[in-house]
Amino acid sequence: MKKLRGICLGAGYFSRFQYEAWARIPEVEIVALANRSLDKAREAAALHRIPRAYAWADLAAMLDAEKPDFVDIITPPETHLEVVRLAAARGIAIICQKPIAPTFAECETIVETARRAGVRLMIHENFRWQPWYREMRRLLDAGMLGELFSINIRTRLGDGWQDDAYLARQPFFRTYPRLFCYETGVHFLDTFRYLGGEITSVYTRFQKRNPAILGEDAAQIVCGFASGATAILDASRYNESDAADPRYTFGLVRIDGRKGHVELDLAGKLTLKLLGQPTRLLDYPHTRGGFAGDCVHALQRHFVDCMMSGGPFENTGEDYLKSTALMEACYRSQATNQVVTLP
Amino acid sequence: MKKLRGICLGAGYFSRFQYEAWARIPEVEIVALANRSLDKAREAAALHRIPRAYAWADLAAMLDAEKPDFVDIITPPETHLEVVRLAAARGIAIICQKPIAPTFAECETIVETARRAGVRLMIHENFRWQPWYREMRRLLDAGMLGELFSINIRTRLGDGWQDDAYLARQPFFRTYPRLFCYETGVHFLDTFRYLGGEITSVYTRFQKRNPAILGEDAAQIVCGFASGATAILDASRYNESDAADPRYTFGLVRIDGRKGHVELDLAGKLTLKLLGQPTRLLDYPHTRGGFAGDCVHALQRHFVDCMMSGGPFENTGEDYLKSTALMEACYRSQATNQVVTLP
Numbered sequence: 001m002k003k004l005r006g007i008c009l010g011a012g013y014f015s016r017f018q019y020e021a022w023a024r025i026p027e028v029e030i031v032a033l034a035n036r037s038l039d040k041a042r043e044a045a046a047l048h049r050i051p052r053a054y055a056w057a058d059l060a061a062m063l064d065a066e067k068p069d070f071v072d073i074i075t076p077p078e079t080h081l082e083v084v085r086l087a088a089a090r091g092i093a094i095i096c097q098k099p100i101a102p103t104f105a106e107c108e109t110i111v112e113t114a115r116r117a118g119v120r121l122m123i124h125e126n127f128r129w130q131p132w133y134r135e136m137r138r139l140l141d142a143g144m145l146g147e148l149f150s151i152n153i154r155t156r157l158g159d160g161w162q163d164d165a166y167l168a169r170q171p172f173f174r175t176y177p178r179l180f181c182y183e184t185g186v187h188f189l190d191t192f193r194y195l196g197g198e199i200t201s202v203y204t205r206f207q208k209r210n211p212a213i214l215g216e217d218a219a220q221i222v223c224g225f226a227s228g229a230t231a232i233l234d235a236s237r238y239n240e241s242d243a244a245d246p247r248y249t250f251g252l253v254r255i256d257g258r259k260g261h262v263e264l265d266l267a268g269k270l271t272l273k274l275l276g277q278p279t280r281l282l283d284y285p286h287t288r289g290g291f292a293g294d295c296v297h298a299l300q301r302h303f304v305d306c307m308m309s310g311g312p313f314e315n316t317g318e319d320y321l322k323s324t325a326l327m328e329a330c331y332r333s334q335a336t337n338q339v340v341t342l343p
Numbered sequence: 344m345k346k347l348r349g350i351c352l353g354a355g356y357f358s359r360f361q362y363e364a365w366a367r368i369p370e371v372e373i374v375a376l377a378n379r380s381l382d383k384a385r386e387a388a389a390l391h392r393i394p395r396a397y398a399w400a401d402l403a404a405m406l407d408a409e410k411p412d413f414v415d416i417i418t419p420p421e422t423h424l425e426v427v428r429l430a431a432a433r434g435i436a437i438i439c440q441k442p443i444a445p446t447f448a449e450c451e452t453i454v455e456t457a458r459r460a461g462v463r464l465m466i467h468e469n470f471r472w473q474p475w476y477r478e479m480r481r482l483l484d485a486g487m488l489g490e491l492f493s494i495n496i497r498t499r500l501g502d503g504w505q506d507d508a509y510l511a512r513q514p515f516f517r518t519y520p521r522l523f524c525y526e527t528g529v530h531f532l533d534t535f536r537y538l539g540g541e542i543t544s545v546y547t548r549f550q551k552r553n554p555a556i557l558g559e560d561a562a563q564i565v566c567g568f569a570s571g572a573t574a575i576l577d578a579s580r581y582n583e584s585d586a587a588d589p590r591y592t593f594g595l596v597r598i599d600g601r602k603g604h605v606e607l608d609l610a611g612k613l614t615l616k617l618l619g620q621p622t623r624l625l626d627y628p629h630t631r632g633g634f635a636g637d638c639v640h641a642l643q644r645h646f647v648d649c650m651m652s653g654g655p656f657e658n659t660g661e662d663y664l665k666s667t668a669l670m671e672a673c674y675r676s677q678a679t680n681q682v683v684t685l686p
Contacts, residue, residue: 149550149552149561149579149581149582150561150563150577150579152497152577154495154597156599156604158618161618161619201680203546203565203682205565205567205573207492207571207573209492209601218492218493220493220565220573220575222546222548222563222565224548224680228550230548230550230563232563232575232577234493234495234575236492236493236599238492239492239599239603239604239618240603240604240616240618240619242606242614242616242622254497256499256579256582258552260582260583261499261582261583263585271585273583273585275501275504275582275583276504276583279585337544337567337682338681338682339546339680339681339682
């Protein structure tokens, strides 16, 4: 079997999870990587046993030389459009990290660029690929909970209260004018859509709790689904949880429906309680390997499956524009202290 | 020592907690009770060892004959104004169950009636007297949590999903056009005010989950404090909790502040986690006796202390008008699907 040839762009904090997951997908060979800093590119290539490392200036030449089947964009949002243009022009399929781009207009341009070139574009939005959300969705699809009433997610990452918050891992977070909802909240907004369908109204209250950073690091968000159900996100990167590893499930989740409710704890334990019946533990697969229940691997596995079968991606660019539009609506709600309705 | 002479009005479901708590306050003697149904009045008098039982028609005569120091009004809201007028005219102090009255105008009339007559009026709003809320307030006052950031309460009573919901305990709930926020939510709104100060904006999403009743039985409410902090109430009487006794703490509570957070579980356990420090269990007194941590007793104890010292009530009528106005604002938010600001 001929392997899919991939190249990766980026060697920052999160890229390790993507390189590590590619190494566990036998149908894929990552043949090269590039990064703004060539030194860091070489380091990452050595670490992840990737044959060749390139400097950013050689991006076009790299694509021409390597002729990959796909490119995995793991660099910050402001770099995405440039890469998408180069890849699309060469007919190379794309996985692109979220946020797609810094502005909604640029997100649209990226999606449109891929569409016009006829290249496949999948957004690397991994939260919905966490195993507990897959299990919740399975329960909902099977009608176990009946009509969906509400989703409540509370996340407390506790990685943002120190004076030097984010410096070690994602230092650029400190200067983002829009931090929490743009970078982290959008994960949950997309997850809400995954679980409950389209959202038609939002109300938000954002706060900056750590004075050492520029953007907001805490938020309360209330979403109204087209179905009439409600989702609440109560979020902070400043305050802490009691989790041994706050970055395993990233929060507590409760879903209520007409027949009962399901709850996720901080260790990945899922319980189901049907009305009038005892609470029971749900037996489902979840693992401590990789990132947050190995969701990066699950997402990349889905990408490869679709590349090989020709089947549709779940995380298309078009679909993620909806999560992005919702995130933008959250900022509009914050600016006006009013409910914002979506078309 | 001369005991305070009290009379009680009402013999419905909740009155048992009030009678039982009076019996444990040595400075008080409940000398008589009255009820719409004289048979039920006699039954309750026998059960609670109260000397005399009266019919509702004899209310004025009862007050003239018994000459009580105070009257404890435990009847439904629509009866309160009549009683307050009779008691105020006779200079008798009043404890009045919440909701004060069915309409805001009538609430104002009640408070004004007592004020003009110069009689003391305390509202029986017992939630803020639950021992865990007292402990949380103590922590906040002591500066343990630093600046208040947010309060999150999730309540799932699970007593409202059956076809015969509320029939056994509080059957009139079934025909209330406004159920959850008017009857139950206002407890939490008052508790938010107790913990976080005045509230200047609300946004709500109400739902009727049980089709067999008239009013709403679930709600999401977001409150903005004057301080900038936020409170979220995610509530349902339809869906269930996992509590052995859902009517002990009535819900899960989390309070976040600049220095850390405190959490309440369904069994009354309070834990404190200061930033960067381990979670620790708080040792504070709470008891399974009486109603919800014996809050009715604590409230009545406060009433008696103030009656004897002449000191101010915490639960004045004037203060509870603010909680009532907030509850009314919630319904306006629901009607318009917009944020409502309060003066």
